[in-house]
Amino acid sequence: MNLKEVLKMADEMVFAKTGKHLDNLQEAILRGTMQGDKYTKIAEESHCNESYVRQVGSELWQILSEELGEDVNKKNFRSAMKRFQVSNVSNFAQNVNEQHISGSFNTCKEGRHPPNIPNSQPPNQEISHQDLSEMPDWGNFFDRTPELDTLTTWILQQHSRLITITGISGIGKTSLAVQIVKQIQDEFEYVVWYALDEFPTFDKFQSNLVQLFSNSANPDSSPSNQKQLPLIKYFQNHRCLVVLDDVQNLFSSGELAGKYKPESAAYRSLFKQIEKLSHQSCFLLVGWEPPKEVPQLTSENTPIRTLQLTGLDTEAAREILRDKGLAEIDRCEALIHRYQGNPLWLKSVATLIQELGIDATELLLNDTVLLPDDLQDSLQQQFDRASEIEKQVLSLLATENQPVNLAKLLQNGQILPSDLVNALQSLSRRCAIEKQESLYTLPPVLKQYIKGL
Secondary structure, three states, X not given: OOHHHHHHHHHHHHHHHHOOOOOHHHHHHHHHHHOOOOHHHHHHHHOOOHHHHHHHHHHHHHHHHHHHOOOOOOOOHHHHHHHHHHHHHHHHHHHHHHXXXXXXXXXXXXXXXXXXXXXXOOOXXXXXEEEOOOOOOOOOOOOOHHHHHHHHHHHHHOOOOEEEEEOOOOOOHHHHHHHHHHHXXXXXXXXXXXXXXXXXXXXXXXXXXXXXXXXXXXXXOOHHHOOOOXXXXXXXXXXXXXEEEOHHHXXXXXXXXXXXXHHHHHXXXXXXXXXXXXXXXXXXXXXXXXXXXXXXOOOOOOOEEEEEOOOOOHHHHHHXXXXXXXXXXXXXXXXXXXXXXXXXXXXXXXXXXXXXXXXXXXXXXXXXXXXXXXXXXXXXXXXXXXXXXXXXXXXXXXXOOXXXXXXXXXXXXXXXXXXXXXXXXXXXHOOOOEEXXXXXXXXXXXXXXXXXX
16 A cells, blocks of 8 residues: 555545545645654644644544444554555455346446444454543644653553652643553553542552453453452553552651551552563553652663653743733743643633733733632642642742752751752652752742741
8 A cells, every 4th residue: 555545545535524625734634644754744844833734634634444344543544545445445345246247337436335324343452441421622732742742652562560640739631641541542352541639549440440451352241240350450461551640648747758558558469460470561640649668769670750840941831821812012032931831820821911911021021920719729739748748848938049958958957868868859749849950949930838827
């Protein structure tokens, strides 16, 4: 199947659906996809914004999905078209045989059945077991190409078994997880998403998973008649992607980061099995803090990874301000930097500036940090999770005008050295402090919030 054939088939499908032929950008996306190019390269060669290219690509995949009768995306486009071509050949051969028997033969193009007719057999039936009912439906996704590429490499190429996506509230962890699931879900036999905002017991979590496995394997049998295997066995027998969102709800408040609640001990045991035992699945943990046993820095020799999410780059953050009518203000970059490129924080302060008619330029010149109510509520939730030692360290850092080293913090004399070191490590895992070589500091928003307590 060559490129010319693929473009011709895709053009016919798009024309049948929309009444229009492929335009130049749509053709460039298909051409680049067949050549294995990323959206970044397609955008550069087409002289277009990457976000726009992704949007056009998403609309194109939707059209082709409806015409082909299966979910089509950038990852499986080539194989989907090949299946369609093979199906056409098979239908053609069957038609020849039937017409030969009946004594007539018709090769007109209209005799071809469309791929999405009700009685057609959907391809890749084995890759259709999903429970994404708890996955949020995010609107705009701001460019995170490097992070998506990193996650794709870890999951599909390096076959990492346990991955955590951490970051301070509002930084875009869940949005990134949603995007990676959409991009790679066709690579897995089972894909499930569970939100832990209302902390389900492990028994309920396990029961839901086992029921999904059992129903897909034998939909006509009742769960009571089925032999339940240990959960890890399902992950060894099937290729699964499991996402646990708001994983911080497994951990205790008022303790150092990642300390499990007593009732969460079974989750800890499962995560250890996921890490240690051989299997073909991947767990993606999303939350404010990682499990205690997952280090911030990992090597390629281990099956676990940690992605600590930072703010958006300037261009992506500008899209947020543009939506709020603030993209053209003077020193726009300064506002983005002050709020660390945090999507939630930028939306919050931009809304406040617009609603009150505040002079944003004057705000920036005076080094003022505004903390709208919704932003404070978000910070309060995270502050409440910190241990008393961590809160003391945060208060110390809030009084410093410049980054300080460990020796300077020890001069305070109120915190034991071992407690101070543990607190700094925990605050780093919570993404609450910034480290520059051996110096520590608080970001402006957190410093302002803690000063006001």
